[in-house]
Amino acid sequence: MEINSFFKVLLSLILIWLFGLFVKLYNTLIAKPLKLRLALQKQGIRGPPGTLLLGNLLEIHNAFSHASIASGTSNDFPVSHNIQSILFPFVDRWLEKYGDIFMISIGSTQILGVAKPEMRKILAPEFRLEKLKGMIKLIQEAAVTVVEQWNAEIEKAAQGGIAEIHIDEYMRRFSAEVISRTCFGSSYIEGEEIFSKLTTLWLTVSKNLEFYAIPGMRHIPTKRNREIKALEKEIQTSILKVIEERKQAGIEKNLLQTILEAAKSSGLSQDSANKFIVDNCKNIYLAGYETTAVSAQWCLVLLSVYPEWQNRVRSEVIEVCKGQLPDHDMIFRMKQLTKVINETLRLYTPVPVLPREAFADMKFGDICIPKGLNIWLLATTLHTDPKVWGPNANEFNPDRFENGVAGACTHPYLYMPFGSGVRICVGQNFALLELKILISLLLSHFSFSLSPKYVHSPTYRVVIEPQHGVHLLVKKL
Numbered sequence: 001m002e003i004n005s006f007f008k009v010l011l012s013l014i015l016i017w018l019f020g021l022f023v024k025l026y027n028t029l030i031a032k033p034l035k036l037r038l039a040l041q042k043q044g045i046r047g048p049p050g051t052l053l054l055g056n057l058l059e060i061h062n063a064f065s066h067a068s069i070a071s072g073t074s075n076d077f078p079v080s081h082n083i084q085s086i087l088f089p090f091v092d093r094w095l096e097k098y099g100d101i102f103m104i105s106i107g108s109t110q111i112l113g114v115a116k117p118e119m120r121k122i123l124a125p126e127f128r129l130e131k132l133k134g135m136i137k138l139i140q141e142a143a144v145t146v147v148e149q150w151n152a153e154i155e156k157a158a159q160g161g162i163a164e165i166h167i168d169e170y171m172r173r174f175s176a177e178v179i180s181r182t183c184f185g186s187s188y189i190e191g192e193e194i195f196s197k198l199t200t201l202w203l204t205v206s207k208n209l210e211f212y213a214i215p216g217m218r219h220i221p222t223k224r225n226r227e228i229k230a231l232e233k234e235i236q237t238s239i240l241k242v243i244e245e246r247k248q249a250g251i252e253k254n255l256l257q258t259i260l261e262a263a264k265s266s267g268l269s270q271d272s273a274n275k276f277i278v279d280n281c282k283n284i285y286l287a288g289y290e291t292t293a294v295s296a297q298w299c300l301v302l303l304s305v306y307p308e309w310q311n312r313v314r315s316e317v318i319e320v321c322k323g324q325l326p327d328h329d330m331i332f333r334m335k336q337l338t339k340v341i342n343e344t345l346r347l348y349t350p351v352p353v354l355p356r357e358a359f360a361d362m363k364f365g366d367i368c369i370p371k372g373l374n375i376w377l378l379a380t381t382l383h384t385d386p387k388v389w390g391p392n393a394n395e396f397n398p399d400r401f402e403n404g405v406a407g408a409c410t411h412p413y414l415y416m417p418f419g420s421g422v423r424i425c426v427g428q429n430f431a432l433l434e435l436k437i438l439i440s441l442l443l444s445h446f447s448f449s450l451s452p453k454y455v456h457s458p459t460y461r462v463v464i465e466p467q468h469g470v471h472l473l474v475k476k477l
């Protein structure tokens with residue numbers, strides 16, 4: 001009898017739990033998206049029709065899978081750099097059909113939010129100008145290492161002083177070394193394991209990026225989700241190991257120490273403090289690693305395709321640096337280099353979509369944004385819109401930045417390689433410094449052109465990157 005009532009209670013609890021789960025799923029997957037859609041429809045905002053549960057997800061997925069790759073060898077490099085039409089053709093279609101603002105539905109979870117808002121307060125001062133000046137030496141050293149390695153490759157090649165260099169790993173190592181040393185006081189070798197696992201994590205997540213936008217998708221125990229979980233655990237262990245080693249070595253003042261102090265003063269339990277530390281370290285590695293490496297790759301590709309610009313920037317570097325390593329003041333004076341980097345980040349912006357979620361009802365101009373709505377700012381669309389940049393919007397023309405960003409487009413906020421608003425990239429100045437020092441040093445030592453092996457095919461795997469990597473023919477000057 002007692003056992004019977006025990007099972008009855010258990011059954012009732014299970015039923016209540018199942019009912020709760022059903023209500024929650026119904027709300028998240030059906031009621032909430034429908035309510036948001038209706039609120040937008042009432043204001044005349046339209047979009048492609050989608051299915052009840054998946055919205056436009058399958059359409060986006062198919063478009064991604066069949067996106068035509070802009071394949072072209074070094075000899076037929078496209079004059080137009082309209083990567084939007086290659087990578088996000090459906091966006092072009094929807095813009096044409098539904099206007100500048102359209103709605104799509106794919107659920108509401110943001111999957112790769114890079115830093116917690118409260119960490120901004122801690123991180124932002126770490127990248128202030130005076131702090132950056134202190135980082136220059138480390139960046140210079142990492143850039144000099146790339147020069148030495150390329151020199152060694154040229155010596156090895158012995159083909160009239162020209163080497164074919166696959167630059168991807170060099171750019172990644174440079175970026176990783178700079179972040180490891182400036183932010184964490186460890187060398188790339190110590191952090192190598194973390195970077196390689198992060199890259200694997202990155203690639204695993206990016207295989208079906210759009211599906212992870214569905215609420216709860218990450219928690220379903222699929223094979224891929226289990227792989228992701230295992231990798232995250234390994235990354236956590238590796239980061240905690242580096243932190244422990246740093247502690248024992250008596251850490252100097254660096255970003256890691258700032259994060260540790262913030263965790264200590266937050267009054268969190270040991271487990272939560274560890275999670276806080278690991279999350280933030282992971283975010284810095286993720287946010288600053290691939291983005292910088294891939295920007296350097298695209299910049300070198302474009303300088304190879306446009307030798308007149310390569311010569312123009314090199315002349316400037318030689319004139320400003322006079323054989324010295326580029327420092328902060330010299331970098332400030334390099335106008336041609338700044339223009340080329342700006343143009344690279346416009347056409348091949350590494351982060352094409354900036355997601356935002358409205359935490360409260362808000363109004364933008366005439367549009368009422370209901371609480372809970374996800375807003376995606378499509379940087380690639382904004383960066384190549386002829387209404388914003390003029391009829392040559394898809395061409396490489398660094399001179400458009402002659403009078404800065406404000407002079408190049410109809411509104412400076414429409415240029416957003418580093419995002420915009422309160423969550424703008426905290427590492428923006430740091431990244432620009434890294435890129436300028438590296439590119440100017442490479443230009444003063446080498447000339448380069450695209451190797452016949454290079455195939456131009458930008459692809460989107462969390463950042464926009466060259467699908468088959470970049471091979472350059474590099475000659476010592």
Ligand code: HEM
Pocket residue numbers: 114115116117120123179283284287288289291292295350351354355416417418419420421422423424425426427428430431432
């Ligand atoms: C060319 C290189 C880089 C590009 C293109 C880039 C781009 C971006 C973008 C688009 C965002 C999102 C901003 C928004 O949502 O408005 C972001 C956020 C962030 N970036 Fe970067 N980034 C680069 C390098 C770096 C570096 C080197 C670091 C640090 C070492 C860094 C640290 C961060 C952090 C911490 C955030 C999160 C800020 C927040 O959410 O409050 N980034 N970055």
